[in-house]
Amino acid sequence: DAKTTQPTSMDCAEGRAANLPCNHSTISGNEYVYWYRQIHSQGPQYIIHGLKNNETNEMASLIITEDRKSSTLILPHATLRDTAVYYCIVRAHSNSGYALNFGKGTSLLVTP
Amino acid sequence: AAGVIQSPRHLIKEKRETATLKCYPIPRHDTVYWYQQGPGQDPQFLISFYEKMQSDKGSIPDRFSAQQFSDYHSELNMSSLELGDSALYFCASSLATGTGGPDEQYFGPGTRLTVT
Numbered sequence: 300d301a302k303t304t305q306p307t308s309m310d311c312a313e314g315r316a317a318n319l320p321c322n323h324s325t326i327s328g329n330e331y332v333y334w335y336r337q338i339h340s341q342g343p344q345y346i347i348h349g350l351k352n353n354e355t356n357e358m359a360s361l362i363i364t365e366d367r368k369s370s371t372l373i374l375p376h377a378t379l380r381d382t383a384v385y386y387c388i389v390r391a392h393s394n395s396g397y398a399l400n401f402g403k404g405t406s407l408l409v410t411p
Numbered sequence: 412a413a414g415v416i417q418s419p420r421h422l423i424k425e426k427r428e429t430a431t432l433k434c435y436p437i438p439r440h441d442t443v444y445w446y447q448q449g450p451g452q453d454p455q456f457l458i459s460f461y462e463k464m465q466s467d468k469g470s471i472p473d474r475f476s477a478q479q480f481s482d483y484h485s486e487l488n489m490s491s492l493e494l495g496d497s498a499l500y501f502c503a504s505s506l507a508t509g510t511g512g513p514d515e516q517y518f519g520p521g522t523r524l525t526v527t
Binding site for chain 1 (some may be wrong): 415416429437444453454455456459461467469479499501504505507513514515516517518519520
C-alpha cells in the first residue's frame, strides 16, 4: 500500500468546515483513497472512499487532486461529535477483502 | 441496522492464561478482520478470513490463532498471555463478494483485554 502523510493535529470551530489533507504521492493506479475515523476508544468508522473522482456522501466530501497524489476530506459543518482521529488509507481492492493499514492519522478537535 | 457484535466487551486475565474473543459479523458479510490497538497506539491488523478461509495475515503473534466458522462468526484465541497483550481488540466485517470491488469495513465496539 502507498504511504500516506497527514498532519498530526488540527482544530476547527463548531459549525465551520473542517478540511483534512492527506498526501499519498506514491499511490498506484489501482489504489483507492479511504477515510476512516475513530472517536475515542470506539471502533473505527468508515467515512468515504474514492478512486479519482470527487465523492460526496451524507458524512463528508472527498476531493482528490487530478494527479491523485493528495486528497482532502471535508466535513462541511463540523460538530463537537466530529472530534476524532481521522485516518487516510490508500489501498487496492482484492477479491477476498483487504486489510487496513492505519497510519498515524490526524487528531481533529472541534471547539465550541 | 445490525452491527458487528463482539464479546465479551471487557476481559481480565492473568499472565500465562488463555483468552477467547468472539466476533459476529454483520449478516451476509463474508469477510472478518481482527485488529489490535495498544494504549495510545493506532489499530494494527492481525488476521482476516474470507469465506471461512484465512485470507491475509498481519502482525499476529504465534501465540494467537483465529478461525471463522460456518455461520461466519470468528474467534480469536490467545494463549500464554503477556502483559503486552493488554489492548483493545477490534473485529470488523465487510462484504468482499469476490469481485474486487469496494468493501468498506464495519467495526465492532471492541473487546478490552487487560492482562495482569
